[in-house]
Amino acid sequence: MGLQHKEVGYLQSIGKGLHETSNSLAAAIQGMNVENRAITNDIQNLDTLQKLLAKISSHHELQTLDPRLHHEILTSYFNETAEIEAIWSNKTDGTFIFSKPEAGLFNAKQREWWKQAMDGAVYVSDPYISAITKASCVTLSQAIKNSEGETIGVIGMDLHTKIERQ
Structure with missing residues (x-):
């Protein structure tokens, strides 16, 4: 049971990291005004x-x-x-x-x-x-x-x- 609890905690920390990365990328894309830009x-x-x-x-x-x-x-x-x-x-x-x-x-x-x-x-x-x-x-x-x-x-x-x- 202790190992399972530890694994769940590990998966939750990975999920949190992925969520933060996703938010960061979304903010970067939104900040570029992708629909109205010249590259x-x-x-x-x-x-x-x-x-x-x-x-x-x-x-x-x-x-x-x-x-x-x-x-x-x-x-x-x-x-x-x-x-x-x-x-x-x-x-x-x-x-x-x-x-x-x-x-x-x-x-x-x-x-x-x-x-x-x-x-x-x-x-x-x-x-x-x-x-x-x-x-x-x-x-x-x-x-x-x-x-x-x-x-x-x-x-x-x-x-x-x-x-x-x-």
């Missing part, structure tokens, strides 16, 4: 960041899918590029190899950015509200290919954006 990227040059993503995805060391190398390389780009809010890599089964900050989901297989990158596209999302910062961001993703040109994984990044009201 502008605060990113200096989206094309430059797409080229950076292509450079990252073609890193020979990332083709090994070694989590240690992914951590080292992707953390370096994260630290050197102010526009990057999050950066990650996935295997072809959707599981994460590395994520900074830590991924909020176990498997990305159902995400559009993962599907399109796996299909060979360079994916650029519409702006949306980040669960990390509660601010507007854009997701970019692209396949990691081996020396034979086969897709062996995905690299993705979230980039800070700015929403201006009209």
Whole structure:
């Protein structure tokens, strides 16, 4: 009975946290006046960041899918590029190899950015509200290919954006 009571308390605290996050996101969205706004990227040059993503995805060391190398390389780009809010890599089964900050989901297989990158596209999302910062961001993703040109994984990044009201 004591264990059950403890588990119920734990579930209640999770519920409270989810409720607070939901309220925070709702307030962020409402504050943006989504129906009457002009979206502008605060990113200096989206094309430059797409080229950076292509450079990252073609890193020979990332083709090994070694989590240690992914951590080292992707953390370096994260630290050197102010526009990057999050950066990650996935295997072809959707599981994460590395994520900074830590991924909020176990498997990305159902995400559009993962599907399109796996299909060979360079994916650029519409702006949306980040669960990390509660601010507007854009997701970019692209396949990691081996020396034979086969897709062996995905690299993705979230980039800070700015929403201006009209």
